[in-house]
Amino acid sequence: MTLLPRPVSFTRGEGEYRSDDAVRPRIRVTSGPPEGYRLTVTPSEVDIEASDEAGVFYAWQTIKQLLGPDALRAAPIHDEQWVLPACTVVDHPRFAWRGCMIDVARHFLPKHDLLRYVDLLAAHKLNVLHLHLTDDQGWRFEVQKYPRLTEVGGWRPTSRYGDRRAKLSTDRPHGGYYTQNDLREIVEYAARRHVTVVPEIDVPGHSQAAIAAYPELGTDGGGVWTDWGVNPRVLNDKSSTLDFYRDVFDELMDVFVSPVIGFGGDEAPGGDGEFVRQIAKHLVRRGRRPYGWDEVVEAGPLPTGTVVASWRGVDGGLVALRDGHDVVMCPESSVYLDYRQSSSPDEPIPVGTVLSLEDVYAFEPVPRSVTGSEPGRVLGAQANLWTEHLDSARRLDYAAFPRLAAFAEVVWSPPEKDPGFLERLTAHHLPRLDALGVEYRPLSGPHPWQTMPGVPGFPR
Incomplete structure (x- = not known):
C-alpha cells in the first residue's frame, strides 16, 4: 500500500x-x-x-x-x-487529536510560511496546529489593550548562536508578531483544511517578554530575554497581574475559535499555582477548555475539562488521566522534532537525545499502563517543534520532515507497525515532499548546505 x-x-x-x-x-x-x-x-x-x-x-x-x-x-x-x-x-483516524506544535515565539515564522505549514499538516491528515505564541524571547500576539506587548516584547536585540553554553551571540535583532487580523486569517485558512489552531499564552513562567513591556507584571524587571533555557523570572502573584492576563486571554479568545486554549504552566521556578488555576477557571467561564503542559497537574485541583499535554515522559499524563483530565501525549523522548536526528557530527546544531525517523515511527501514544478505565481519555498526540535553533522555514523543514510524516502515520493508523513503512516512505512519499517543495532531511543524512559547521549544540 x-x-x-x-x-x-x-x-x-x-x-x-x-x-x-x-x-x-x-x-x-x-x-x-x-x-x-x-x-x-x-x-x-x-x-x-x-x-x-x-x-x-x-x-x-x-x-x-x-x-x-x-x-x-x-x-x-x-x-x-x-x-x-x-x-x-x-x-478513518485512530485519534481525534493529531497535532503539531510550532514555537513561533523563539523564532518568528512569517505568516506566509505559517500558512504553508497549515497546508503541509492538512496533506498529512493532521488536524491540530498548536501555536506557542509567547515566551521569554518574544511576544507574537497583538493585544490591542496592551500595545507594548508587541512594541517592546515583540523583538530582542540579539540571540544565542547555537547552544547557550557556548555563550555565542548573533548580534542581530530578531522580531515580528501577528496582528489579530493576521491570526483570524490563519484560523479561517486552517479551518477550511480541517485544522484547528490552538493558541497558547504561557504563564506564569516563560513570560520575560511581557515583563520587559510591562515591568509591573514581574518581580525584578529585565528586558526581552536573549538567552535560551529556563528563565528564573516569572510573573508576580498580584491581583492586577491576574487581571492583566484575563484581558489578554479575552482578546485571544475573540480571535481564536478553538474550544481549547493553551495557558502554558510549564517550567516556572517558584511560580504561583493559584495563578495557573485562576487563569484556567477564567477560560472555563468563557466556555473554553484550558490546555496546559503537564506541570499544571502539580498546581492543585484544575477545572473540569482541562486538557493536559504530557511532555516530561508519560507520568504527568497518567496522573492527569486518573484525575479525570483528557490528555495529549507529546513526550520529549519520542516527538520533540527539534532534537538531533542522528549521532553524526554533520547534524546541524545537535541538541537533545537522538530521535531518528525510526524512533518517531515506533512511538505509541497510549502507554501500556493505561487500562481504559481511567476517568480521563487519551485524545491523541502531537509532535513539538521548538525553535531556539530553527530560525527559518528551511531549518523547520529539515527538523520536521520526514519525521512528521512518520508521526502522522502513528496518530492516524492502527497501533500495529508496518514493516514496509520505510519502503513506502522512500518510494512514494519523499517524491511527494519534493513536489511540495519541502527541504526535508535525506534519510542518508543532511545535504552539505543543511549542515552548520562550527555552530555548537548540546547533545545528550
Whole structure:
C-alpha cells in the first residue's frame, strides 16, 4: 500500500480510472466514524462516502496521493491524463487529536510560511496546529489593550548562536508578531483544511517578554530575554497581574475559535499555582477548555475539562488521566522534532537525545499502563517543534520532515507497525515532499548546505 497515513483497509480493483479533466467524484454523506471515509474508484467513476466534511477532505487527500507526486504541485506541469488505480479504500483516524506544535515565539515564522505549514499538516491528515505564541524571547500576539506587548516584547536585540553554553551571540535583532487580523486569517485558512489552531499564552513562567513591556507584571524587571533555557523570572502573584492576563486571554479568545486554549504552566521556578488555576477557571467561564503542559497537574485541583499535554515522559499524563483530565501525549523522548536526528557530527546544531525517523515511527501514544478505565481519555498526540535553533522555514523543514510524516502515520493508523513503512516512505512519499517543495532531511543524512559547521549544540 502506498498511502501515508495507512488506511484501515485497501482493496485493489481491476482497471484504472482515467480523466483528461479534473477528477470529479460523486460525494455522499453516510454514517461512520468521525473524519472517516470510503473511497471507491472504478474505471467509470470515483465515489466518496464520508461521515462528515472532514472525511470528504481526507478522501481528497488520498486521491491526490493516488494520483502521484505531481498532483501535489501548485500548478499542473503536463497535459497527460490523470490516472487512478481501481480500488476501494476504507479509512478513518485512530485519534481525534493529531497535532503539531510550532514555537513561533523563539523564532518568528512569517505568516506566509505559517500558512504553508497549515497546508503541509492538512496533506498529512493532521488536524491540530498548536501555536506557542509567547515566551521569554518574544511576544507574537497583538493585544490591542496592551500595545507594548508587541512594541517592546515583540523583538530582542540579539540571540544565542547555537547552544547557550557556548555563550555565542548573533548580534542581530530578531522580531515580528501577528496582528489579530493576521491570526483570524490563519484560523479561517486552517479551518477550511480541517485544522484547528490552538493558541497558547504561557504563564506564569516563560513570560520575560511581557515583563520587559510591562515591568509591573514581574518581580525584578529585565528586558526581552536573549538567552535560551529556563528563565528564573516569572510573573508576580498580584491581583492586577491576574487581571492583566484575563484581558489578554479575552482578546485571544475573540480571535481564536478553538474550544481549547493553551495557558502554558510549564517550567516556572517558584511560580504561583493559584495563578495557573485562576487563569484556567477564567477560560472555563468563557466556555473554553484550558490546555496546559503537564506541570499544571502539580498546581492543585484544575477545572473540569482541562486538557493536559504530557511532555516530561508519560507520568504527568497518567496522573492527569486518573484525575479525570483528557490528555495529549507529546513526550520529549519520542516527538520533540527539534532534537538531533542522528549521532553524526554533520547534524546541524545537535541538541537533545537522538530521535531518528525510526524512533518517531515506533512511538505509541497510549502507554501500556493505561487500562481504559481511567476517568480521563487519551485524545491523541502531537509532535513539538521548538525553535531556539530553527530560525527559518528551511531549518523547520529539515527538523520536521520526514519525521512528521512518520508521526502522522502513528496518530492516524492502527497501533500495529508496518514493516514496509520505510519502503513506502522512500518510494512514494519523499517524491511527494519534493513536489511540495519541502527541504526535508535525506534519510542518508543532511545535504552539505543543511549542515552548520562550527555552530555548537548540546547533545545528550
